[in-house]
Amino acid sequence: MIDQYGWSDALARDFEPHARAGQTPGRIVVQRRGAYLVATDDGELRAKPAGRLLHEAREAGHPVVGDWVALTVNKAQSTATIHAVLPRRTAFARRAADSVQTLQVIAANIDVAFVVTSMNADFNPRRLERYLAAAWQSGARPVVLLTKSDLSDEPQALAEQVAGLAAGCPVIVVSAREGVGLDALRAQIAPGETCVLIGSSGVGKSTLVNVLSGEERMATQEIREADARGRHTTSHRQLVLLPGGGMILDTPGIREVGLIDAEEGLAVVFDDIERLAEQCRFRDCGHANEPGCAVRGALESGALDADRWASFQKLGLELAAVEDKADRIAKETDRRRQLTLQKAYRTNKKDLRDT
Numbered sequence: 001m002i003d004q005y006g007w008s009d010a011l012a013r014d015f016e017p018h019a020r021a022g023q024t025p026g027r028i029v030v031q032r033r034g035a036y037l038v039a040t041d042d043g044e045l046r047a048k049p050a051g052r053l054l055h056e057a058r059e060a061g062h063p064v065v066g067d068w069v070a071l072t073v074n075k076a077q078s079t080a081t082i083h084a085v086l087p088r089r090t091a092f093a094r095r096a097a098d099s100v101q102t103l104q105v106i107a108a109n110i111d112v113a114f115v116v117t118s119m120n121a122d123f124n125p126r127r128l129e130r131y132l133a134a135a136w137q138s139g140a141r142p143v144v145l146l147t148k149s150d151l152s153d154e155p156q157a158l159a160e161q162v163a164g165l166a167a168g169c170p171v172i173v174v175s176a177r178e179g180v181g182l183d184a185l186r187a188q189i190a191p192g193e194t195c196v197l198i199g200s201s202g203v204g205k206s207t208l209v210n211v212l213s214g215e216e217r218m219a220t221q222e223i224r225e226a227d228a229r230g231r232h233t234t235s236h237r238q239l240v241l242l243p244g245g246g247m248i249l250d251t252p253g254i255r256e257v258g259l260i261d262a263e264e265g266l267a268v269v270f271d272d273i274e275r276l277a278e279q280c281r282f283r284d285c286g287h288a289n290e291p292g293c294a295v296r297g298a299l300e301s302g303a304l305d306a307d308r309w310a311s312f313q314k315l316g317l318e319l320a321a322v323e324d325k326a327d328r329i330a331k332e333t334d335r336r337r338q339l340t341l342q343k344a345y346r347t348n349k350k351d352l353r354d355t
Contacts (some may be wrong), residue, residue, distance in 0.1 A: 001041050004241060006192050011068055014086050020072035023083060029239040031065040038080055042073060045082040055258070065237040066108040066194060066249060090139035092196060096326070107196045107249050109239065113140040114187060116199030116208070119152035119173075125275060126311045129165060129269055131198055133315065142169045143188050146203040149175040165308065167268045176207045186212065193247030208246055213240050270312045276304065305317045 005027045007320055015025050029044065031039035038047045063069055068086040068153035073079075077160055088108045100154040117291035128144070144166050149155040155173050163171045170188065185208070197205040239249050265313050267274050273295065275283065281292025288296075298304035 005039050023070040023075050028065050028067045031237040034133045045080040047082050049082045064105050064108050091139040110140045110196045112195040114145050114197050116145045118203040119146050132269045133266045144171045146173045150174045150178050156293050178209050189246035194247045196249040200335040247253040273312050287316045
């Protein structure tokens with residue numbers, strides 16, 4: 001059974017130490033708040049992580065949908081315990097909206113990242129740039145899906161606009177209602193490949209899963225008339241087998257993606273700006289009032305869109321702030337650890353003097 005989920009010789013080699021320990025391989029196909037459904041050669045099993053795994057693993061090491069894992073199986077109860085996560089080939093991660101912007105891996109071992117945005121009034125090119133940067137950074141191959149083309153008066157013009165900022169990745173115009181673009185979409189999903197749908201609530205991700213799978217696997221709702229935004233429908237992450245032999249992952253809608261270690265992704269999405277910066281007279285050009293600044297020249301001539309330049313600056317500053325905050329948290333954690341060790345040392349030294 002695991003062969004249809006992408007099991008390979010390379011994975012078998014990675015699994016050898018676990019096989020010697022008597023454990024079973026499986027792939028997480030459903031994730032619900034710490035509870036999992038895992039596909040194995042014994043069928044699909046309900047599974048929970050071992051306490052030791054949760055204790056020892058870093059946040060990014062906690063199991064997520066798409067992960068290959070090592071299990072012990074209780075066949076009598078059709079349950080399993082997850083003891084280890086195999087090395088990930090790729091991972092889509094974001095920063096959570098908490099006080100420390102915790103790293104969250106959303107999906108693992110993905111081959112294609114479908115960046116989904118609708119062509120209705122909620123279309124936002126700046127949000128699309130953010131998603132593309134995160135998709136490129138994940139290691140997967142990004143493909144832009146422009147859904148609900150039947151709601152757009154000029155879908156082709158909008159597609160051309162998106163192609164200009166899509167950094168060379170495919171852009172496919174889709175209407176699930178009218179059957180537009182579905183063959184081109186299916187052509188992007190090769191047998192054995194895992195794809196993920198990334199986009200805001202209501203852009204049609206669940207509808208696409210239903211169309212591609214040929215059955216109503218996911219609940220869908222109409223968008224709000226007031227602001228053209230979607231209602232949140234998908235409450236869990238699920239990997240779905242498709243008739244063509246590929247797999248697709250539906251995730252809860254994400255209105256904002258916090259960038260994490262995305263320098264490479266930003267460089268790809270804003271390659272035009274990166275190339276302009278290389279033409280500046282000074283290597284440390286701040287693109288403000290320096291003479292011979294190619295970026296300022298392009299802005300003044302209209303060759304570089306001002307909104308795109310502002311988006312590049314905003315995402316760059318956000319990434320720098322995230323990295324700075326992570327450094328400060330790491331330093332504070334280390335300081336507290338040193339204080340704890342010093343206190344323990346002083347206490348132990350006093351006890352020795354008193355004996």
